[in-house]
Amino acid sequence: MKVGILGAGQLARMIALAGYPIGLEFIFLDPSEDSCANRLGEHLHGAYNDPRLLAQLAERADVVTYEFENVPAEVAEFLSARTQVHPAPKALAVAQDRLIEKAFFRSIDIPTAPYAPVNSLADLEAAIIPIGLPAILKSCTMGYDGKGQSLIRSTDDLAAAWDALAGAPAVLEGFVPFNREVSIIAARNVSGEVVFYPLSENVHRGGILRVATSREGDPLQAKAEAYISRLMEALEYVGVLALELFDVDGDLIANEFAPRVHNSGHWTTEGAETSQFENHLRAILNLPLGATSAVNKTAMINFIGGLPKDEALLAIPNAHLHLYDKAPRKGRKVAHATVRANTSAELEALISQVSTLADQVDDS
């Protein structure tokens, strides 16, 4: 079986590495001549919306998936008309627009922060009255890693926040005074079988994920599973789905979802019985899903902008390096490491050791 992937970045790379052992081959469509997945399958080099390349991808792959959610709707439809595409275009359409996404959460009784659409400075000035301050102004589309977002603390910030959007449609979100950020990752195959990973507890800095820690047995696991189940059913979802949530005194508030394998699930490679990457493949090929139970205690630490020396990292016991084969660039995720331990104290010590190395090279 050959799996086609739109995009050949680090997520595609890790999907391919997980797919070879179960006998899969890969073909990628990506504009870059020197992508992260470059050595792990065939490549079609060109624009994501090039109909000639898309037709080739559809013809040569048994099933097509993608590593990012900003796939243009017409591309997803073009492919869907020609081959199996998972997740389906509907999940993309919802995930691509924060306003639609929030309305969708609400329509299936998943709580969100208070929000209001903003299409002008006047809208923004009006919106802060019901939403309150502080609040966050976010562009409806194309935001990731904190890009396209402004924190508004006082009415003095309004004009600058609006200007920063350069006229893009936006949404004002009330600031959620969360205790912690968590995410749940689940997989659903074509037959509707569903598995859930233990919650990830996530630490962001500057809008970028820094550390994700597996939390098997978390008291909010059942609630998170209920929400993501509802989301997957409503979207008729196939593949791995990630739902980011705020824990507010034991209540969960949905932030956003990602219709793909997710950075906060990278610990599953070493820390779960079956990785999110393998389960994404099993799901889209309608194979039985693999067990998701935790394997010891695990955390993942991102390397942003630069890399420590391999020697320094590999000398840390139980550290596992995952390089993306990407040239370092300011603010760019270039690698992550996972650490695995038998006790929480050991795990914390390992996170601290690896984070120190990460901070030394972090330029973000």
Add this chain to the structure above:
Amino acid sequence: MKVGILGAGQLARMIALAGYPIGLEFIFLDPSEDSCANRLGEHLHGAYNDPRLLAQLAERADVVTYEFENVPAEVAEFLSARTQVHPAPKALAVAQDRLIEKAFFRSIDIPTAPYAPVNSLADLEAAIIPIGLPAILKSCTMGYDGKGQSLIRSTDDLAAAWDALAGAPAVLEGFVPFNREVSIIAARNVSGEVVFYPLSENVHRGGILRVATSREGDPLQAKAEAYISRLMEALEYVGVLALELFDVDGDLIANEFAPRVHNSGHWTTEGAETSQFENHLRAILNLPLGATSAVNKTAMINFIGGLPKDEALLAIPNAHLHLYDKAPRKGRKVAHATVRANTSAELEALISQVSTLADQVDDS
């Protein structure tokens, strides 16, 4: 860094899959146009002793290793003169000839079965007097998976056993009445750092490994570590080394060693903190070696000659499939699965489930 591998079979494939996450690239030299590692790096297609291809391999790879021990001595020397080659030619020379190997074991006080060289039927008739019966006649070179071996139960078997060798130099080995077969796998890097994996307990049938089970805390671990340490030091060994041993009432008798990653260590992918494949790479690149502690209880089951349906295997909880991308053929190893469990009872149940599937397709 680019690693060159002589051979592009399943061992090279698994080495490459372990190497990508730590940032390595691969180039293989293999006669086959459609090898197991075909999609995982550059290929030089041709004979292992083609000087033009060997020169290319040496030039393009930062370090060269191999996935089989029957590398001709002149090939290893040719490469050694041009680039770094690990393990060094000496280990190959010893491993390639059973007589030299046994003499080497004895020279460093590692016990072996009683043995005698056999170069004629008269030699064989003479050898059974001190060695006794039953005994096993083995060709000195090129034997693997029970090939080139004859069990001699009575003097009636002598002529047929000798004829089967077609004149090849041989060794008669006394039959060792072992309680079980075990192996120890260790890695030693260029700087001399050494790590040992927990013992594998191995079940063979028809001379082919069927099941290998990790045995952390085995009472014979220390003795096995002492033997393999001595072997690695005597060979000035760099890379992963496997030593097969018979357990005879708590004494360990060396059977043979393999200067490479080994089938009995395939469980380390899921069952050890760092796999034998990654540690082989770390060793030859002189990186710090990864922790080798067991991750839960694990076993590996080989698929010989044929494959079960993916669906049947993947439906077994905690089963991990490793396909080699090889056409099924009688007696050929085409895949293995590992199973991982928290208790020995669970592990035994999983081994039994997977073995049933393996036996259904096994034609050996």
